[in-house]
Amino acid sequence: MNAVGKIKPNARPFYQKYSADQLKDALRKMYLIRRFEEGAEEAYMRGLIHGTMHLSIGQEGSAVGATMALRNTDYITSTHRGHGHCIGKGAEPKLMFAEFFGKEEGYCRGRGGSMHIADVSTGNLGANGIVGGGLPIAVGAALAIKKQKRDDVAMCFFGDGASNEGAFHEALNMAAVWKLPVVFVCENNKYGMSVSTERSMAVANVADRASAYGMPGVITDGNSIADVEEAIAEAIARARRGEGPTLVECKTYRTRGHSRSDRNRYRTKEEIEEWKARDPIPHFEAELMAHGLATEAEVIAIRKSAEAEIAAGIEFARLGTDPNPNEVTRDVYSNEAA
Amino acid sequence: MNAVGKIKPNARPFYQKYSADQLKDALRKMYLIRRFEEGAEEAYMRGLIHGTMHLSIGQEGSAVGATMALRNTDYITSTHRGHGHCIGKGAEPKLMFAEFFGKEEGYCRGRGGSMHIADVSTGNLGANGIVGGGLPIAVGAALAIKKQKRDDVAMCFFGDGASNEGAFHEALNMAAVWKLPVVFVCENNKYGMSVSTERSMAVANVADRASAYGMPGVITDGNSIADVEEAIAEAIARARRGEGPTLVECKTYRTRGHSRSDRNRYRTKEEIEEWKARDPIPHFEAELMAHGLATEAEVIAIRKSAEAEIAAGIEFARLGTDPNPNEVTRDVYSNEAA
Amino acid sequence: MRELTYAQAIQEALAQAMDADPTVFLMGEDIGVYGGAFQVTGDLVHRYGEDRVMDAPISELGQAGVAVGAALAGCRPVLEFQFSDFATLAMEQIVNQAAKLRFMLGGKVNVPLVMRFPAGSGTGAAAQHSQSLEAWLAHVPGLKVIQPSTPADVKGMLLAAIDDPDPVMVFEHKLLYKMKGEVPEEPYRIAIGKAHVAREGRDVTVVATSIMVHKSLEAATILDAEGIDVEVIDLRTLRPIDTATIIDSVKKTSRLACVYEGVKTLGIGAEISARIAESEAFDYLDAPILRLGGAESPIPYNPELEKAAVPQVPGIVEGLRNLVRGRM
Amino acid sequence: MRELTYAQAIQEALAQAMDADPTVFLMGEDIGVYGGAFQVTGDLVHRYGEDRVMDAPISELGQAGVAVGAALAGCRPVLEFQFSDFATLAMEQIVNQAAKLRFMLGGKVNVPLVMRFPAGSGTGAAAQHSQSLEAWLAHVPGLKVIQPSTPADVKGMLLAAIDDPDPVMVFEHKLLYKMKGEVPEEPYRIAIGKAHVAREGRDVTVVATSIMVHKSLEAATILDAEGIDVEVIDLRTLRPIDTATIIDSVKKTSRLACVYEGVKTLGIGAEISARIAESEAFDYLDAPILRLGGAESPIPYNPELEKAAVPQVPGIVEGLRNLVRGRM
């Protein structure tokens, strides 16, 4: 990928290796995620969506930065906070909304909802309702890649809280022992629901745990798409070369509550405000403009197009088809006879 | 505890802090374990014991060294390879044999057998048939100790293979976060059944994993009772002071097969012979005599007394009482009505 | 009498147990300052402190093992699983350790712990947050399994569970947490192992569990208008099962139906049916034994599919009507 | 025809599946150079290499998840648990992921994996190595659960399981591994979901699983001498259950007994009994439905207690005799 001419040579690699169009598309995806979450939140509050959902507002930098260098044939496993990963990997918001609205047009035909959102066609093996549930699954996908002699990778998203699950330990150990092409991406947003990392682990960073598996552990600023992407790109390259897994930690923050029922009793307004001031989107916009890679007018246009796409997506979802209530047992088995 | 007069001051602390009688008693326990295992093995081959068993021959140094500084009110959780831990903590071989023979006089009234051997009266909360099963249980016992404001400790034995279980990760993390008085004792005998540590983990030492929990990780020569005891003593003292858990790794080796069905296809005769040459018992005997803490005659007497106790124990067990076959559901619940 | 919600009744039981016994403590995920995913523990952490209302790392297997170890060493832990579905991560400690230790050690120890499992569908949380796995644990000797259906029952049975010397598993349907009912203020116990006749009737016996007790009572009221007199037995305890109470009822009504939310196949209704079919009550049966259980599928996200996946009042009414009218 | 042991029949099925399909691979603990705890994989690692016969770290939950991920990405993993008891560590991946992924994703994926579980008592390995937990998995929609009872069946059903697009759980009784029987050499499939009438009879229907099929056949021979003609149905598949075959038999014999090793309460016999009690066959029943299952206790270590904890031939003979002679 060629860098565009005008950018200064002293700019960090991220701005050199991608074209202006690619970088602007990354910004568009960050906006899509932000507006998607806001749209979902509003639809939920208006009673159009039931159940619960976990918003990733504030974490768009890691979602897009981590998935930018992935191919369609690479896999990701995602989490309960997975809308951003899904869009980052290339899913269509309107089909995601259709899923939230429980429609046949949805990615899971209305059976999965937010916690199981998946777009297999773009390599997303699914969000997961079980904290840590996706970790060994990603390792298994990577094992299949290796057996099939592909140079694809499996990227596994998980949170700081998930790193306290036994599944984390078993998954990282197996990936390391078998030198599998996995990129473990921990989005450390400081809390597992209400419990801070200080109260749930005895080390400062989740990346500190990589040494127990003899794999590199890298810490990045999760609110800087550039910082995330550069570390991930290296991890992906390492995996494609057959050199094994890497654990990349993205320090970030969710500015919304854990889920709809969160009263934020476990953190201060100040902390939330402080992180809102470090919003990854304006940060990225500013750098794009500083490097002359995008004009203010272009940025505004991107914002608007994202808003339009989200609005259209919600409309599409609202008009979707309701499943037939007599089809409860459909797709339990591949052979419906069973 | 005062050192006996004649020992040279340059002897390592282990030989200074214990009296000659205490050290000779440690040797006696090592012999008891060795002869116990040999006696159990023979009884098994003669068809007097059914089921399976996992012998700890070659690992007596860690079993006795680790338990030497424990009090009766301290707890241990043990493993499928737990006969040595049980004797180290103070159990009577004859009651252990009675258990193996499935008799009412046995520690578990014939219900548990080798894999569940336990002597609650000496603080042994039990062997465990589940690899890693005892790890969180020890943490829970330590939590109770802390709540009860006792200065006792919980010692958790486990193997190298067990350190690949999620339970290991969760247990060490909780013990560290809550600063509990636990001493994690990993008896690394190089294999989890047939799988070497090289094939099951990507780090050289189990102790290397301690850093993931912010706790000290110490490596000892498991075949040197002195080396083990000194490291453990420090870990115990740290735990009693309320400074939290320590992971102590004892490098050792089981010279017998994993269990009765093992054909040793996964290791070489040379390796086995090499380790037999490093037998912890003669090693300890030599040091005792070199330090003038025991005479050859005393050592021989100790050996004989251990042999006699084991022989008597087997006889006691053979003559024990068989459970009533109509009492299958006895002790399923505390209140038999249930 | 003053009314409490089901969640408040649990909280009161936990508080009274901690007041009465210093060895009782609570552990779980987000049960402290967050107050619990379903606000059951609420502000208990402020009243009893972080040592007795402990937030644990997200380590379900480890938490269960810690509860076992603490119970062996003299405490009475009450462990909250955030959703019963996560028990799938802790079955090793629950089934191999907690349930069997006393037996395996020849009766030399006991394991006085309580585990609480918010269970069931109806919240739109989809397949991994809506299961009813109580039948699994009711299959395991060494455990006791209860499923209280009212605020008054959950307080009394939870206090009995905390007193119990053996491990007790408590299944709480999430849709019941907000249900209100009269609850005595003082501590009291309701015996584990005794079923409760929630409604007397002559024509058919319904054995129901948890939220299905209420749906069955609704159905009974509707059928009453049709002249069908339904007896509703709230099973309350899934292990040990109070077979005698059910036998007596079936001898009277000659008809039996089991209504439960768990998957129909091998759900608790299978055991109730089999116990009656092998008992002296068999000869009194005038009709096949009806089971109304959950669909043979995971719980779907879509709200209409979700409702269709578990028994609802109209289906219960129809099923019982056909059973009594001999149209099965 | 040449004879193989049950273990050899499994090994042959695994080899033929790997020969026919490069995406099939084996994973488990000590299945490589050790040959498996029960010598089922034997020397397969030498014939197929370490990439297709993979020794895994002792991480049951992780292994199960790796199998799920590999299946999603185009492989057909066959995972061996060293003992079925250790499934308690992997229920999360088995039940929340493998069983539900296809459904939760709206049918967009399938999870073609096989898990093998050496199960049952009789080896003196005590409570944590002797359980029969098949009823748990038979309670879970999305899984298929089989329990082959002969060398010929295990080969044919295992090959069918590996072909199956959905997750199949195979329960193998440890005491069967050394059992010999005729086994065709070429690959063949035996349908999952079909029961097998192992012995025809007029007086009573016995539905048995796994090793209890053989004990029931022994009992049938003994009762034959007394003029009692027993029909023995080998259930073979616990999910989906072949109810039709059982109904037809009960209509003929008018008596039903279920014999299984799992704990009686909520074991597979409960479901068989309940299905007949709710079916049209109910009206044909001349006697209560007998269940002979495992004791309500963990499996004890002492050999005599261990035998007493599960159904044995004399008890089966007596139970069936009383059932037929109307002495229940």
Ligand SMILES: Cc1ncc(C[n+]2csc(CCOP(=O)(O)OP(=O)(O)O)c2C)c(N)n1
């Ligand atoms: C096994 C399991 N335990 C608990 C939960 C409930 N739960 C859902 S999200 C969550 C917090 C997860 O924290 P983290 O991994 O840091 O992800 P984050 O929510 O911060 O993105 C918890 C406890 C769950 N879904 N699964």
Ligand SMILES: Cc1ncc(C[n+]2csc(CCOP(=O)(O)OP(=O)(O)O)c2C)c(N)n1
């Ligand atoms: C959860 C579980 N998985 C597997 C086994 C079977 N098994 C028993 S001992 C053993 C090896 C354990 O290795 P390690 O922890 O190193 O202990 P060692 O036998 O070397 O003393 C295995 C795989 C088991 N008992 N429990």
Ligand SMILES: [Mg+2]
């Ligand atoms: Mg987090």
Ligand SMILES: [Mg+2]
């Ligand atoms: Mg080992």
